[in-house]
Amino acid sequence: MRVKTFRGSSTAAVFAEIKAEFGDNAVILSNKTTEELGRKIHEIMVGVDNQKETASxxxxxxxxxxxxxxxxxxxxxxxxxxxxxxxxxxxxxxxxNLLAPRQRLALEYLEREGVESNVILDLFQQLRGDKSKAILPELEKIAPVRPFEKDIWKEKFHAMSGPHGAGKTSTIIRLALKEKKENPTTRICLVSADQGQGKGRLVLRHYADLSGIEFKEIASREDFARLIGECHNFDRIFLDLPGMSANAELEGWMAACGMHGPCDIAVHLVLNPYYAPAQYNAFLKKYKSPKLKSLIWTKLDESCNYGALVNTAYESGLPVSLLSYGSGLRNTMKPATERDFWRLIFKHQLPAKDKVEFAKAI
Ligand SMILES: Nc1nc2c(ncn2[C@@H]2O[C@H](COP(=O)(O)OP(=O)(O)OP(=O)(O)O)[C@@H](O)[C@H]2O)c(=O)[nH]1
Ligand SMILES: [Mg+2]
Structure with missing residues (x-):
């Protein structure tokens, strides 16, 4: 086995380097953080089986x-x-012709909306031969919702992952403000694991300071272990994970930071509705993890159709937990409900447009 040590200013960057050089063949031997001239340096040692090394x-x-x-x-x-x-x-x-006109219209609409053929075909199989069958229950099986409410999502740790700029930091701030508003005594901790992205970290700290919420940064396995040790001081801990660049993958990143093991954590994948279809498959591969528990859709206000929401639910089997539809931090996000989700798909109606519900919105 060949052993090599990689060093860099963030775990994510070091991981990307390891991945670029050795692909999936590297075994992590150690992961530590040191300080040099006042700067944090992340050092990861990996071992690679000689036969598996990338060819010259x-x-x-x-x-x-x-x-x-x-x-x-x-x-x-x-x-x-x-x-x-x-x-x-x-x-x-x-x-x-095996479908009732209403069923046919619904399938044709979904197809125009960008729902993939394999999903349409699956729906067709469920409906064919029974013209009285309603389409919505079938759709709800394909794209379930699990509203982000504290009595439904009981995990203490909630981590936002997803591509760069998807809306991870904004989602955390909105959730923290909502929890604080609903229950001012809730002990919340905002954690930035996004060492590479100075701006997101500062924004998170700024809102934490303004709202009297605890703020922490983690950059290494030791930091996360410390956070777990202190977690009894908090009711909810929101973690802002970095966007995985180049060849980095969520599982590898979490393993390097020690988030792999048994820990009361739910990871949520934050996505926007207007990426190319192939991109969603790439994201689902990149962010695949047993800890990944839901999809959060942001920037719904910027899209002209919403087929991607159905396709991604179908491919991932994950429920949708939150919907966000505006760049501000207030009145721009709601826990997903079946009603809002399907109104969005079939009527292009953003959740906040509903006047009665608007008052209850964040
Ligand atoms: N229009 C619109 N803009 C949004 C929404 N959610 C977030 N944004 C904007 O999207 C931009 C990026 O949001 P962030 O929360 O910083 O995204 P991020 O995933 O943390 O980004 P990185 O940390 O850089 O990877 C910001 O300008 C937000 O205001 C939304 O629902 N609608
Ligand atoms: Mg961010």
Whole structure:
């Protein structure tokens, strides 16, 4: 086994470097944080089986072709291609006359809305032959909601993960303000694990200071262990995780920070509704983790359709917990309900547009 030590200013950056050099073959041997000239340095030591090391730079034409053949397509891509071909073959077999006009209209609408063919086909199979069957119960099985309310989400730790700029920090601030408003005595702690993103960290600290909420930063396994040791002082702990760049993945990042083990944590994936379809599959792969428990959709106000919400629920099997629809921090987010979710899909109606509900909004 070859051993190599990587150093950098954040765990995420060091992890990205390890991933770029050794892919998934590296085994983490140690992870520590030291201080040098007043700056935190993260040091991760990894071991790599010699046989599994990434091949050296290909030199001959055969090497280049061989290399290309080995690296594409991975099974996931291949499966997506096969699925695409199967859908193209199956779609003409989808005899819409087997459906009631209302059912047909609903499926046609969802298709225009960007819902993928495999989801439509699944719905068609559930509805065919029973013209009295309502579509909504079938849709609710595909895209369940689990509103972010404290008696439903009982975990003490809630971590927001997701791509850069998706709305992770804003979501945490909104949740903290909501909890504080509903119950001023709740002991909340806001934690920034986003060492690379100075701005997000400062914004979080700013709102924590303004609202009299405890604020902490974690940058290493030791910091997280300390936080677990102190967690009895808090009722709710919200963690702001960094966006995973390049080859970094949530599971590897959490393992490096010691968040892997048995800890009362729910991770939520914050997404926007207007990425390209392939991008969602890439995100679901990148952020895959047994600790990942829900999807949070932000920037709903900036999208012109919402098929992605249904597709991502279908692919991930995760419930939707929160909906956010404005750049401000107040009156811009609601715990997801089935009513709001399907109104958004079928009527393009943002949750806040509902006047009665608006008063109850955050
Ligand atoms: N229009 C709109 N803007 C939003 C919404 N939620 C967040 N934003 C804006 O999106 C931008 C990015 O939000 P952040 O909360 O900083 O996102 P982040 O995921 O923490 O970003 P990084 O830490 O840089 O990865 C900010 O300008 C927010 O005001 C939303 O629901 N609608
Ligand atoms: Mg942020």
């Amino acid at each position: 730079i290909p030199e001959t034409r055969e090497d280049v072709i061989g290399d290309a053949m080995n690296s594409i397509p991975d099974w996931n891509q291949e499966w997506n291609q096969i699925k695409g071909h199967m859908m193209a073959l199956l779609k003409p077999q989808m005899n819409m």
